[in-house]
Amino acid sequence: xxxxxxxxxxxxxxxxxxxxxxxxxxxxxxxxxxxxxxxxxxxxxxxxxxxxxxxxxxxxxxxxxxxxxxxxxxxxxxxxxxxxxxxxxxxxxxxxxxxxxxxxxxxxxxxxxxxxxxxxxxxxxxxxxxxxxxxxxxxxxxxxxxxxxxxxxxxxxxxxxxxxxxxxxxxxxxxxxxxxxxxxxxxxxxxxxxxxxxxxxxxxxxxxxxxxxxxxxxxxx
Amino acid sequence: xxxxxxxxxxxxxxxxxxxxxxxxxxxxxxxxxxxxxxxxxxxxxxxxxxxxxxxxxxxxxxxxxxxxxxxxxxxxxxxxxxxxxxxxxxxxxxxxxxxxxxxxxxxxxxxxxxxxxxxxxxxxxxxxxxxxxxxxxxxxxxxxxxxxxxxxxxxxxxxxxxxxxxxxxxxxxxxxxxxxxxxxxxxxxxxxxxxxxxxxxxxxxxxxxxxxxxxxxxxxxxxxxxxxxxxxxxxxxxxxxxxxxxxxxxxxxxxxxxxxxxxxxxxxxxxxxxxxxxxxxxxxxxxxxxxxxxxxxxxxxxx
Numbered sequence: 001x002x003x004x005x006x007x008x009x010x011x012x013x014x015x016x017x018x019x020x021x022x023x024x025x026x027x028x029x030x031x032x033x034x035x036x037x038x039x040x041x042x043x044x045x046x047x048x049x050x051x052x053x054x055x056x057x058x059x060x061x062x063x064x065x066x067x068x069x070x071x072x073x074x075x076x077x078x079x080x081x082x083x084x085x086x087x088x089x090x091x092x093x094x095x096x097x098x099x100x101x102x103x104x105x106x107x108x109x110x111x112x113x114x115x116x117x118x119x120x121x122x123x124x125x126x127x128x129x130x131x132x133x134x135x136x137x138x139x140x141x142x143x144x145x146x147x148x149x150x151x152x153x154x155x156x157x158x159x160x161x162x163x164x165x166x167x168x169x170x171x172x173x174x175x176x177x178x179x180x181x182x183x184x185x186x187x188x189x190x191x192x193x194x195x196x197x198x199x200x201x202x203x204x205x206x207x208x209x210x211x212x213x214x215x216x217x218x219x220x221x
Numbered sequence: 222x223x224x225x226x227x228x229x230x231x232x233x234x235x236x237x238x239x240x241x242x243x244x245x246x247x248x249x250x251x252x253x254x255x256x257x258x259x260x261x262x263x264x265x266x267x268x269x270x271x272x273x274x275x276x277x278x279x280x281x282x283x284x285x286x287x288x289x290x291x292x293x294x295x296x297x298x299x300x301x302x303x304x305x306x307x308x309x310x311x312x313x314x315x316x317x318x319x320x321x322x323x324x325x326x327x328x329x330x331x332x333x334x335x336x337x338x339x340x341x342x343x344x345x346x347x348x349x350x351x352x353x354x355x356x357x358x359x360x361x362x363x364x365x366x367x368x369x370x371x372x373x374x375x376x377x378x379x380x381x382x383x384x385x386x387x388x389x390x391x392x393x394x395x396x397x398x399x400x401x402x403x404x405x406x407x408x409x410x411x412x413x414x415x416x417x418x419x420x421x422x423x424x425x426x427x428x429x430x431x432x433x434x435x436x437x438x439x440x441x442x443x444x445x446x447x448x449x450x451x452x453x454x455x456x457x458x459x460x461x462x463x464x465x466x467x468x469x470x471x472x473x474x475x476x477x478x479x480x481x482x483x484x485x486x487x488x489x490x491x492x493x494x495x496x497x498x499x500x501x502x503x504x505x506x507x508x509x510x511x512x513x514x515x516x517x518x519x520x521x522x523x524x
Binding site for chain 1: 264265270273274275277278279280285287288291292295298299300302303305306309358361362364365366367368369370372373374375376377378379380381385386389392393394395396397398400401
């Protein structure tokens with residue numbers, strides 16, 4: 001910041017530079033800590049179809065809302081302060097309005113930054129999340145009834161959710177079973193689940209799905 | 222009633238030149254701010270889709286625009302955006318480079334209305350307490366936002382940016398973000414004169430860097446007529462930019478990138494010293510004075 005008109009000796013120059021660097025570091029790291037804290041809350045937010053992995057998404061999305069305005073069903077909204085996703089970023093809440101899986105994916109095509117894949121070939125390639133039967137204690141199928149509403153409303157009919165025969169507490173039941181290779185996470189099942197709090201819910205994929213391989217914890221070698 | 226509402230800084234000009242000429246650019250700025258935001262809300266509110274998106278990025282019948290500061294933070298965060306955002310950011314940066322970087326602040330930014338109101342209220346309530354802030358603080362904050370973006374891999378400033386919050390308040394919603402806008406208002410009202418826009422806001426700092434070479438500039442063309450009334454200094458959000466042009470012996474152009482081209486000085490001057498002008502046109506009325514030779518005056522001198 002020293003202008004050539006002022007007499008600056010080495011000591012003041014170093015002091016001024018150090019002060020500037022210190023201020024920038026202090027501000028930068030404070031903001032970084034705040035951002036890190038805020039983005040923890042994103043773990044549950046569901047992104048529009050074709051979204052980059054969350055880490056890349058937060059650096060690429062400019063919070064413009066073009067995807068929100070492109071959605072014909074009003075599914076998406078930009079997070080306001082204090083809502084589920086990082087402020088200004090697009091997300092949806094399937095229990096209110098699921099993704100209706102438009103064939104031409106207008107939301108992703110509208111994205112100017114590539115935070116959503118503008119060239120996504122088909123909506124069935126989207127992986128917004130994964131439906132998980134979280135409430136089997138309340139699921140009517142587990143109680144021996146043939147509700148199966150989640151299976152019947154699923155837009156990827158017969159593939160993403162199927163009924164698998166099983167036994168529960170000595171009773172033959174049909175278990176709604178989600179297949180992650182087909183489920184897009186659109187949330188139509190969650191929207192229509194008849195229990196008061198949806199028994200089948202869309203979770204972000206990393207929360208909703210187990211992984212192959214072994215847990216190294218507690219094993220030797 | 223109207224008499225009471227008029228800012229003290231404009232009273233001399235009102236007396237000399239009338240209500241219109243002392244509020245011309247103020248009114249034009251408000252019309253511009255409302256119109257820009259209005260274009261964005263026409264779609265979501267009334268279903269008239271001329272402009273889609275918001276200030277972050279927009280789509281006007283296929284022409285993509287984007288906020289270069291947001292895009293640059295994303296790049297600092299390690300993400301390379303797609304072409305529409307990149308070219309859109311370049312178009313916007315080029316436009317502000319021509320018109321004056323901080324034209325964004327005075328003619329577009331909705332927070333400007335909040336801080337102008339705070340400033341007007343300061344004057345009306347006689348609040349003069351002014352905790353001196355260093356106006357270079359905003360450059361530090363600007364640098365800090367890039368550091369934070371790089372460290373966290375996000376567009377860091379967008380997590381708190383009151384400018385984005387306030388424009389989204391009208392286009393999509395703000396939620397609890399009102400408290401940040403309120404905080405800006407209160408800081409400007411109680412803590413320091415023009416605290417946010419002229420000392421702290423990194424968005425303004427970004428545009429002031431873009432605006433260092435801007436073509437559209439205010440000039441103190443008739444500075445010999447100056448009566449030392451101080452109206453221009455009082456109304457100006459960045460008073461230090463006026464000094465070299467008005468009181469110096471070199472160029473009459475206000476060349477500092479901090480100048481918002483708001484036209485406040487043109488409105489407030491009772492003897493019409495100032496007018497909008499072009500960086501390139503100066504030679505016509507100042508014989509041979511070098512423009513570039515005076516460039517640093519705006520940076521070094523104090524307010």
